[in-house]
Amino acid sequence: MAMLKTETPSLAHSGLDQYGAAELVHAFVDEQLHAVQAVRAASASIAAAIEAAAPRLAAGGRLIYVGAGTSGRLGVLDSVELYPTFSWPHSRALAILAGGRDAMFTAVEGAEDDLRQGGADLNALAPGADDVVLLLAASGATPYVLGALRAARERGALTIGIANNAGAPLTREADVGITLDTGAEIISGSTRLKAGTAQKIVLNTISSALMVRQHKVYGNLMVDLKPTNAKLVQRSVRLTMHATGADEASARAVLEQCRFHVKVAIVALLRQASVAQAGALLEQANGSVRAALVK
Template sequence: MKEPFIATEQINQAFRDLETRPTPAILQALVEDQLRAVEAVQRALPQLVDAVEQAAERMNAGGRLIYVGAGTSGRLGQLDASELPPTFSWPRERAVACVAGGREALWRAVEGAEDDLEAGKRDLLALHPTHHDVVIAIAASGTTPYPLGAVGAAREVGALTIGIANNPQTPLVQQSQIGIVLETGPEVISGSTRLKAGTAQKIALNAFSSALMVRLGKVYGNLMVDVQATNAKLLARAVRLTVAATGASEAQAKAALEACEYRVKTAIVMIEKGLDAPAAQALLNRVDGNVRRALAVGP
């Protein structure tokens, strides 16, 4: 079988003199090359749309987002998973990550871990995946054994598999039900896919998970109304969001938030519908936490 061409590992001839350039020119080269990351994600928008819509169906059925990767790709998956609970009040147990080499690999490279196909299978199966889950496997090369092992195990149990790679026609893209190619080409520093390949992955993951949360009713308009207000900055943000959503005064917004443990959605419904906190929360529960639908319910 013919080996796929891995463009991300090729030597970029345009920068063979990189270390001889002055610092401003080195930085200019590195920054300008990042623009290709945005272009790569834009080309992949149709596949991202498919991923969001299919994932939403699984999440509505109670499924989990399971990110899988090695090295930079694994860390980016872990980052996306860890940011969903505070940003959207997404349950922590429903956004998890498998990183080749385990938790230690989040801050220190674990040599050889990415080459273990069986470990990818074991780590995924240890989470007891079901057909409601969505497995997002990430690898710049598209050939890394660890995420490939996880994809194989996920497909056996009927989970939705999304493969994100920076090279086309690679096993990760071909073996996943939805293959997302972020074709970024060779790096300024040859083979260092933490550069624009990693940037493209970060953009794609941000866009995927954020759009998914919008589809799941975690946003009202463009307001982050499911934020967990756990510090002074976020408490102030909750007040601003409530004011923006309702037109209430800052004092009214703060009073409503204090009455409902700073749940922005509940405060919005309280103010707009003239309800107390328990009644507003009960109404939200009836409509799966969707603010717009709650506000549309008649008196």
């Protein structure tokens, strides 16, 4: 069996176990630069994934993440962050992980080898044509993930395969394949390192770009956050002040009227409208602050 590039021992740091603390830090940090380079090299396929996914989400589709081990946990992380950051509904950002929820915290041995379970877990979510399934595997050949991929394709969902080895089954069979050629790891085979970093960058990029397309951002401000704690409440006030030029008291007063919905507060302040009128303008503009301001 040919050795995967991600499993090949690195020739760059064969004396790693003899490094001092400073040398270890430099070696590990410098290795991460390859993750950024690998993502940059895949920019065209990442953009293609965003272009294909955006209209499906606009039509009501869901983001569904699939993975095993580190890759699966990165998918879970991306899915749960979309609600507080962009008010993206929990029901429209789902993640399945080989081994189930317990595998988020404890390795479930052998779970990633179960191709049939991957298909069954994906089918349990009843994906449809408007859904977008993001499948991650450093090797690009994890059976659980491939099972989910094939089930998603059978149901007509858009599939985006993300792997760290060229020519992998995952990227070949997906509607959009993203290859992150991060190469050998500084600790041989430990793909939680730069392979995982590259996957995280891609997930950040795809989901954030899709949220921009769904009008969750005005300029570069996250104006559709859920203020679920004191920090986010204060952030809502600052964002509103920055976008409108209002003082803190005025921004907070309008935010309190609209349950700290930053979008609504911005439109109300800039259009000198009531909260109800601002909400109506946003609805007519499909949630776009920029469009609501010129209506």
